[in-house]
Amino acid sequence: MDIPITELKYILLAFTVSMLWAPFLIDFLYKLNITRQNVDFTQDIGENNLKLGTPIMGGLLLVIGISVISIMLNWNGSTKIPLLCMLISALLGGIDDLLNIFGRKRKLRTISKQIKLAKIHKRFIRRAMLWAALPWNIYQNIWFNFGSYPGKGLHAGEKFIIQILAGSSVAWWLYVRLGWSTIWMPFIDPINLGILFPVYVVFVIVAVANAVNISDGMDGLSAGTLLSSFWAFMIIAIERGNPELSVLAATSIGALMAYLYFNIKPARFEMGDVGSLAMGALLASIAFAIDRSILLLVICMPFVVEVSSSLFQSIYKKVFARRLFKMAPLHHHFQIVGWSEEKTVMRFWLFGILFAILGVVLGTY
Amino acid sequence: MNIQQYQIPQEVKDLIEQYRYLDLGSQKVRTPYFINKNRIRGGLRSHVGKGTPSELTNEVKIYAKLRKFDLNSASEDEIVNFMKSEALGIDCSGFVSHALLAWVQSQQRAKRMRTFINYKPRNIKQRLQYLTKPVMNTNVTILTNDINSDPVKVKDAQPGDVIKLSGYVRGDHIVLIVSVEKDPKGKVTEITYVHSGERFTVDNGIREGRIEVIDQNKSLDKQNWLEEDLQTGVKYTYEGLIKDTKNH
Structure with missing residues (x-):
């Protein structure tokens, strides 16, 4: 494999552009008082209460940066729909973030x-x-x-419907426009889902977006883990000979690196739903576009584990009236057990890198 | 004089001891009384007065971390008040249920509550509830109804029997007999019981009480109940507090 010079250039470009306007975004968020409020009990864990007053909707740095660079330099048949999916998810997340701050309890x-x-x-x-x-x-x-x-924000049912809409754009593109209906699998023949393919696409995109959203609970956790995931898909896209999508992934990496610079503890801003839902949807869309959606299960393992812990905890509590974990998602469990925030985040990063490498290796089969 | 004492198995004693002294690191704290008076459904059982000692201990530690409450430096009273404020405690039927469950498990006669308690579900929803959350759905009525218990006379009382006390403000109360003393002639002289009691000023929660049996041929309400409030010295006998006693 040759050195991916184009992708590296886009990483640097996205990083530079995002770094340049990040301070203005932080300032803007402070001015409009778009900051973390006293909304849930997790603020009482560890030093989470120190995050009160931190600007949220920092994900705008990612969404706007990726959108502008991609629309100006990488706008084509392969990137339109993933970007549309990202923007619909970002809109949903943005509305939810704003309602959570300025709305009334419903x-x-x-x-x-x-x-x-x-x-x-x-x-x-x-x-x-x-x-x-x-x-x-x-x-x-x-x-x-x-x-x-x-609460004050959008109800889960309302969010779910809009996320289905976002996922449907990708499902329509792949199933109707491109005529895809199979899932690539390592080691075995692709599985033909037929009419269930669009359902599968929507389900995965909604699941990944929510998984990233749930994981966004500590400084640097979701951003750092997303970095390794996007790196993995960038490499796979290069290997698959899909330069537009590898460049889109590279742009995302550059923007994420700039975001992470400000999001490492103590965070200057947080992603908010606008960023987490958008990046999750974009990651899944890229995976589908390069026909390696099944690798999301491996490459996004930290997110899978986080969302699974929440799901299992919820079911276990409902059915047996007992806890499965000390708290869910899993990063809170580690906090309660006594891990520091930095330790938890960095171990998740390592975990993410390992599974990203595994995903890339599996992608070659 | 050769007094015979009949007691509960060691496993049940161990469980009662765990409730009596919750292990919270450097502190051992008596589990306070808590009853789910607001009928909160769908929560953790440790939050509705039905948790095991380990569940209660875990919840106390979690909430201490959440609320930044230092368990190591707080006194027992402060910890008990903290537990009450977080709805952590055990009610009378929850305590007796877990004790009975420990008993049958130690005898390897049953593994789950629903094996030895008949809940008589009226619909599928109740059947599922009793299947998955039996202790949460156990109360004094179920433990002492005609299906799950038989009335016994004082002279036939044994460890493991329960006493139902009716007429409390919040409904019936239940205590578990843990030992019975008999004189050489086989007459019952003393009954010792444990319960999670509410009606005590400073030390409600897991408590032990004694009944001095004056005449084993008379009902329990005619005997001498000796449980005493540590602060006021008032003896919580049956008189004036309850209308009826049956021991089941």
Whole structure:
């Protein structure tokens, strides 16, 4: 393999551009008071309370940097849809971040109360609206029963629908426009999913985006782990002979490095949902575009472990009324056990690098 | 005089000891009383008065870390108050359930509550709840109903029997008999019980009490109950507190 000079140049470009405007972004976020508020109990773990007042939505550095450079220099058939998916996810995340800071706490009506109101309200129009809204109310209550409590931001059910929309753009592109329906597998023949392929695409993109979002709980954790993941996919894209996507991955790496410079403890800003959802969606989209989506399971292992720990904890608590881990996601468990934040983050980085290497090796089969 | 004493198995004694003195590093603290009066559902069982000693210990340590409460430097009273503020404790039926479970497990007669307690679920949802969270769904009524227990007379009392006390403000109460003393003629002279009791000023939670049996042919309410509040010296006998006693 030749030295990927083009990709390295894009890394440097993205890094330089992001570093130049990051201080202005930090200043802007402070001025608008887009900072971490007193929102959940995890602030009481370790030194998390010191993060109160740290600007969030630092992910804008990534989203804007990657978008501008890619639109100006790498706008083509291979990169349009991954970027669109990233931008839809970023929009969702941005709205959620802003609502969490400036919005009001929203209550969720129970199903029985909704039905009761729909039966007894004195105005016909209001009764009709309540009945019409009942399926949505049931949908939201299902999420509530799975541990998603309404707060100020978007409800989990609402986020899920918009994420499906983002994933659908990639699914449409791959299945309808390109006619893909198979999943590449190492060592064996590709598996043909047929009509289930778009479902698979949407599911994976939503899962990866949420996994990165859940992992974004410590300074440098998700950014550092994303770096190794994007590196892995950049190498695979080069090896697959897909220069547009390798350059897109390289741009992401450069922007992430600049972001990480400011996000290492003590963080000057945090990614927020705008960054975590966007980068997760972009990573998954790139993986699909180079036909190596199955490697997400290996390359993104730290994220898989984090989201799995949350899922298993939630199920175990619900079913057995006991804890499986001391706290979920897993990085909080290590904090409770006594690991320092720096130790936890760096071990996750190492873990991420190892699995990224493994993913690249598997990608050659 | 040759007094015979009948006691619970060592495994149950060990469990009671673990509840009596939760191991929190440098401190050993008595588990306070807690009852799920707000009927919170879907939470951890240690937060609704039904946790095991190890679960309670873990939760105390987690919440101490979350709230930056120094367990090593706090006094026992401070730790107990901290536990109460975080809804960590054990209620009467939770304590007795775990004790009975430890007993049958030590005898290798059952591994789970649902093996020896009949819950009589009325629908699928209840069946699933009793299957996965039996202790959380066990209360005084279930432990002492006609399906799961038989009434016995004072003269036939044995360790492992429970006493149900009705008429409390918050519903029924249950205590576990841990030893029975008999004189050489076989007459019951004293019954010792343990429970997680609420009605004590400074030392509610896991407590031991004694009943001096004056006449084993009379019911429990006619005997001499000796449990005493450490602070006030008031003896919490049956009179004035309960309407009825049955020992099951």
